[in-house]
Structures are given as structure tokens and as C-alpha cells.
Amino acid sequence: xxxxxxxxxxxxxxxxxxxxxxxxxxxxxxxxxxxxxxxxxxxxxxxxxxxxxxxxxxxxxxxxxxxxxxxxxxxxxxxxxxxxxxxxxxxxxxxxxxxxxxxxxxxxxxxxxxxxxxxxxxxxxxxxxxxxxxxxxxxxxxxxxxxxxxxxxxxxxxxxxxxxxxxxxxxxxxxxxxxxxxxxxxxxxxxxxxxxxxxxxxxxxxxxxxxxxxxxxxxxxxxxxxxxxxxxxxxxxxxxxxxxxxxxxxxxxxxxxxxxxxxxxxxx
Amino acid sequence: xxxxxxxxxxxxxxxxxxxxxxxxxxxxxxxxxxxxxxxxxxxxxxxxxxxxxxxxxxxxxxxxxxxxxxxxxxxxxxxxxxxxxxxxxxxxxxxxxxxxxxxxxxxxxxxxxxxxxxxxxxxxxxxxxxxxxxxxxxxxxxxxxxxxxxxxxxxxxxxxxxxxxxxxxxxxxxxxxxxxxxxxxxxxxxxxxxxxxxxxxxxxxxxxxxxxxxxxxxxxxxxxxxxxxxxxxxxxxxxxxxxxxxxxxxxxxxxxxxxxxxxxxxxxxxxxxxxxxxxxxxxxxxxxxxxxxxxxxxxxxxxxxxxxxxxxxxxxxxxxxxxxxxxxxxx
Numbered sequence: 001x002x003x004x005x006x007x008x009x010x011x012x013x014x015x016x017x018x019x020x021x022x023x024x025x026x027x028x029x030x031x032x033x034x035x036x037x038x039x040x041x042x043x044x045x046x047x048x049x050x051x052x053x054x055x056x057x058x059x060x061x062x063x064x065x066x067x068x069x070x071x072x073x074x075x076x077x078x079x080x081x082x083x084x085x086x087x088x089x090x091x092x093x094x095x096x097x098x099x100x101x102x103x104x105x106x107x108x109x110x111x112x113x114x115x116x117x118x119x120x121x122x123x124x125x126x127x128x129x130x131x132x133x134x135x136x137x138x139x140x141x142x143x144x145x146x147x148x149x150x151x152x153x154x155x156x157x158x159x160x161x162x163x164x165x166x167x168x169x170x171x172x173x174x175x176x177x178x179x180x181x182x183x184x185x186x187x188x189x190x191x192x193x194x195x196x197x198x199x200x201x202x203x204x205x206x207x208x209x210x211x212x213x214x215x216x217x218x219x220x221x222x223x224x225x226x227x228x229x230x231x232x233x234x235x236x237x238x239x240x241x242x243x244x245x246x247x248x249x250x251x252x253x254x255x256x257x258x259x260x261x262x263x264x265x266x267x268x
Numbered sequence: 269x270x271x272x273x274x275x276x277x278x279x280x281x282x283x284x285x286x287x288x289x290x291x292x293x294x295x296x297x298x299x300x301x302x303x304x305x306x307x308x309x310x311x312x313x314x315x316x317x318x319x320x321x322x323x324x325x326x327x328x329x330x331x332x333x334x335x336x337x338x339x340x341x342x343x344x345x346x347x348x349x350x351x352x353x354x355x356x357x358x359x360x361x362x363x364x365x366x367x368x369x370x371x372x373x374x375x376x377x378x379x380x381x382x383x384x385x386x387x388x389x390x391x392x393x394x395x396x397x398x399x400x401x402x403x404x405x406x407x408x409x410x411x412x413x414x415x416x417x418x419x420x421x422x423x424x425x426x427x428x429x430x431x432x433x434x435x436x437x438x439x440x441x442x443x444x445x446x447x448x449x450x451x452x453x454x455x456x457x458x459x460x461x462x463x464x465x466x467x468x469x470x471x472x473x474x475x476x477x478x479x480x481x482x483x484x485x486x487x488x489x490x491x492x493x494x495x496x497x498x499x500x501x502x503x504x505x506x507x508x509x510x511x512x513x514x515x516x517x518x519x520x521x522x523x524x525x526x527x528x529x530x531x532x533x534x535x536x537x538x539x540x541x542x543x544x545x546x547x548x549x550x551x552x553x554x555x556x557x558x559x560x561x562x563x564x565x566x567x568x569x570x571x572x573x574x575x576x577x578x579x580x581x582x583x584x585x586x587x588x589x590x591x592x593x594x595x596x597x598x599x
Contacts, residue, residue, distance in 0.1 A: 249582060
């Protein structure tokens with residue numbers, strides 16, 4: 001905790017480069033993973049996180065002091081950082097891992113993010129982490145919760161609305177839960193994970209894309225941060241899911257009703 | 269969000285233990301709402317039984333709810349408490365696995381506790397196999413929105429294996445007459461919890477719960493608006509005793525509530541019957557329903573991807589089909 005009475009908000013947004021959501025993925029013949037020579041883009045939930053950080057600044061003006069984005073990934077992940085910078089982030093941090101290295105597990109990522117946040121403490125500090133609720137490649141949905149746990153911070157998962165009160169140093173968050181939604185009030189510092197409903201991410205304009213090229217990207221390695229990305233779980237194989245064969249079409253509602261009745265589905 | 273001040277001081281938990289074979293020993297986080305154990309937790313129990321060892325159920329909540337739930341839990345083969353779980357899982361704990369359903373609250377809780385203990389977690393598993401000799405557990409779980417299945421092994425170096433269970437992949441544990449003992453666990457006092465609960469807004473519905481319904485009637489963007497969504501689909505759903513679902517497009521357009529979304533980012537369902545009306549069948553939607561037993565699709569577009577997975581497809585205008593369907597099913 002810094003001593004100053006006026007606390008300005010420093011936001012950190014972790015982003016991940018993932019296979020584009022529209023790509024129909026294919027499992028590789030060796031069954032070790034999926035074919036990654038396809039279009040990649042920023043994980044959709046992370047785009048929402050960046051957008052939310054930028055919107056917070058638009059709402060809170062100067063109260064948001066900095067928006068930093070961070071990624072852990074191969075050299076190409078720098079493109080993802082440029083995208084985030086073009087959307088409105090100020091600067092970026094890139095924890096570079098070798099192209100051939102296995103993808104870090106959520107726990108490793110959370111530990112690296114904790115190391116980054118501890119490092120940031122020497123400067124402005126971090127008051128708010130906004131990140132996606134899950135990556136659409138591994139679908140684990142763990143990193144935000146793990147980071148909050150490691151830091152001992154509050155967490156607000158599956159956020160569909162975020163209001164920050166900088167003077168009270170709290171955030172009021174609406175969360176998507178099974179069966180409805182839930183409103184919680186959290187003390188800063190805080191980890192928020194985004195639901196799809198939170199906002200509609202903007203497209204970066206050409207001038208902003210040009211400007212983003214001048215924004216700084218700081219590079220690190222796992223060793224710099226003192227973290228080990230060796231997976232703790234062993235991936236034995238990756239396979240295609242059983243394929244479902246469509247049963248063909250029927251011509252009329254009568255045939256459809258007949259099929260339903262045949263399968264035992266009638267009115268209750 | 270985690271220890272609500274109004275319950276923090278009164279959290280009570282009960283443990284239930286079966287005295288059967290020695291290790292493994294699973295701790296199953298049983299969720300409940302208004303005195304009823306969630307059916308998803310019953311599926312998590314089934315998954316835990318497949319480990320082949322002891323099972324202890326953990327029920328956490330306010331004192332007004334917990335005893336009733338424990339009574340039910342014993343006959344079976346509000347609740348946020350990461351600190352309690354952490355304490356239970358201290359170095360001397362007998363537990364080898366921590367299991368829960370893949371629900372919103374468990375998804376929020378388990379990874380946090382796992383990280384506090386410097387342990388990884390495995391999300392949304394669809395099958396498991398435990399090797400007692402090697403003390404390793406092998407899981408399968410869908411990745412890339414269900415377009416690939418990963419087989420992962422948690423080796424013996426992982427002291428406690430944390431995992432959440434896809435409830436549609438396991439049947440619910442049935443009731444038995446075997447009574448198990450229960451014991452209360454001392455609540456953990458938390459000073460100044462970082463989060464407080466303000467309010468919960470639940471979507472009220474008389475229809476079956478989407479996650480566990482045996483029949484689902486689902487609508488997409490083609491339903492035009494919220495009024496036509498309701499007036500078209502609800503009579504059919506009621507006639508079939510089905511839950512109502514929606515594609516993300518329908519939810520985003522405001523035709524249906526968020527909680528009805530089926531897909532990678534919404535609910536994953538696997539009912540006996542899934543009827544998709546005006547849903548094209550994007551990858552993200554298929555991720556949430558392609559394990560359904562019988563898929564029926566009605567769409568105007570003969571090339572819609574949904575027809576590739578549908579057992580019965582009908583190329584037609586849903587606004588003509590549904591009323592006719594309702595009429596003929598009534599006969």
C-alpha cells in the first residue's frame with residue numbers, strides 16, 4: 001500500500017494469443033496437440049478486458065493513471081500486445097517463451113503475473129487486474145482465480161458490469177452466475193475476470209494502430225521473473241472428439257413429428 | 269464475494285465419511301441451494317466414486333440450511349469458504365482429490381484454493397481413471413470448445429488433485445440407505461473480508477433447469493425479438509416439459525436471458541432431446557449441445573452447419589413449423 005491519499009488507478013490487463021475463434025481446428029497426426037499453423041488473434045475475453053480498461057479511463061478520466069497489458073507467449077505474441085496498445089493501452093510487457101515450448105499452465109501464468117505485479121510495486125503498483133474469464137484454446141478458466149489466490153486479493157469472476165469508486169477504493173461488480181446474476185462490492189486491489197456480456201470491444205483505428213507502434217513493449221524471460229513454466233500435468237494425447245453423423249433431413253412437420261414419436265418424445 | 273460478512277461468523281460445515289477402502293480419499297464440494305443439493309454435485313459424486321476410494325462430502329453454508337442438507341447428503345452415495353478449504357487441505361489432511369461440479373461458484377473457488385496450495389487444477393473433466401499403485405489420475409477434458417479432447421495425467425507429485433466435473437458426462441449419484449457419520453468443522457473467522465455480497469438476482473422460471481433438463485427447446489437470432497421468442501418457443505417447451513435455451517446471438521440481441529445461453533461460454537447441456545430453432549450452429553454453440561442424444565434442427569438455410577450434427581433436420585420457416593408441431597404433438 002502506498003501512502004499517498006489520492007490513489008490513482010493502475011490497471012494491468014493480461015492477454016493471450018490464441019487460435020482465432022472462427023478457425024475450425026484440427027488435431028495433428030501425432031496426437032500431441034492441434035495444428036497451430038492457422039490464424040491467431042487475441043483471446044476474445046481478453047479483448048473485452050482491454051476494452052473495459054479503456055472504458056474505465058474514459059469514464060474516470062485522469063483517475064486512471066496507467067493501463068498496462070502483459071502477455072506470456074512466443075515472440076509472435078507481440079502482435080497481440082500491439083493490438084491491445086492500439087485499443088488504448090499505454091504500454092506492454094512481454095514475457096517471452098520459446099516458440100517450441102509447451103504452453104504454460106494457468107498456475108505458471110498466475111505465478112508469472114504475481115511476479116510482474118510484485119515488480120510493478122516498485123513503481124506505480126497495480127490496483128486492478130482485468131482479464132478474460134477463460135482462454136478459448138485450453139478452456140481452463142483458472143488463471144484469474146489463481147492469481148487472486150496467490151496475491152491474497154479479492155476476486156470478481158464472470159463480470160458483466162464493473163463500477164470503480166476511486167475515492168472509496170472499491171469496485172462494484174455484477175457477476176454472471178448459474179441461474180442469474182449477483183452483485184458484489186470488492187475492495188481494491190482486485191482481480192476481475194470478464195464475461196462476454198461486459199462490453200463490445202472496439203476496432204482499433206488506423207491512426208491508433210500507427211501510434212501503437214511507438215508505444216513501449218518491455219521484454220522479460222521466465223528466469224527474469226524467477227518462474228518455472230514446466231507443466232505440472234502431463235498431456236498424454238490430444239484426439240478428435242467422436243464425430244457426430246447428421247441423420248439427414250425430413251420434408252415435412254408430419255415426418256418430424258413421426259421421428260419424435262418414434263424416439264419416444266411426446267407431449268407430457 | 270467469498271466470505272460474506274453476515275455469514276462469515278456462522279459458517280458451519282459438516283464432513284461425511286465412508287469407511288471403505290484406503291486411499292484415494294476424495295473431498296467432494298457439495299453445492300446446495302435452499303436445502304437442496306445441486307444435481308451437478310451429484311454427478312461430481314459419481315465421478316469421485318470412480319476414483320475407487322473414500323469419499324467425504326463438504327457442505328458449507330449458513331446454519332439455517334446446512335443441517336438439512338447434511339441429512340440428505342448422508343443418504344446419498346451460500347457456501348463460499350476458500351479459507352476453510354485451505355485449512356482442511358493442510359499438510360496433514362487425508363485428502364488426495366478435491367472434486368466439484370463445473371459450476372459458476374466452484375469454478376471461482378477451486379482454482380483459487382489450488383493456487384494457494386501451489387497445486388494445479390483440471391477443469392471440466394469428462395472421464396477419469398485412477399491408478400492407485402502409481403498414485404496418478406488420468407483425466408479427459410474437452411479443449412478448443414470441444415473440438416479436441418485432451419488426455420492429461422496428474423502424476424503423484426501433485427499431492428492433491430483438484431478437478432471440476434462436467435456434470436452431463438456423469439450420471440447423478442443415487443440415494444442409498446447407508447448412513448454416513450458427519451462432523452462439524454470449525455468455521456474460520458475472517459477479519460475484513462475483501463468482498464461483500466450485495467444482492468443476487470435469479471431468473472425465475474417454472475420450467476426445468478437448463479443444465480439438467482432431459483429436453484431442451486432452443487432458439488436463435490431468427491426468432492426476431494423477445495416477444496416472438498417467448499410466444500413461439502414457450503408453448504412448445506411447455507408441451508414437451510422442456511427447458512428453454514438460446515444461442516449467443518439470441519441472448520446478445522436481448523431475446524432471451526443470459527442464463528439461457530447454450531455454448532462454450534454458456535451452459536453445456538446433453539439432454540435426451542435438443543431442438544434448435546433458427547440456430548445456424550456456430551462452433552461455440554455446438555460446443556454446448558453436441559453431446560445431446562437426439563438433435564432436431566429447424567432452419568430456413570439448408571446449408572446451416574447445425575444440419576451436420578442434427579439427427580433430424582427440417583428446412584423450413586420456424587414460424588410455420590413450431591405452431592404446426594405444437595398442434596400435431598397435441599393430437
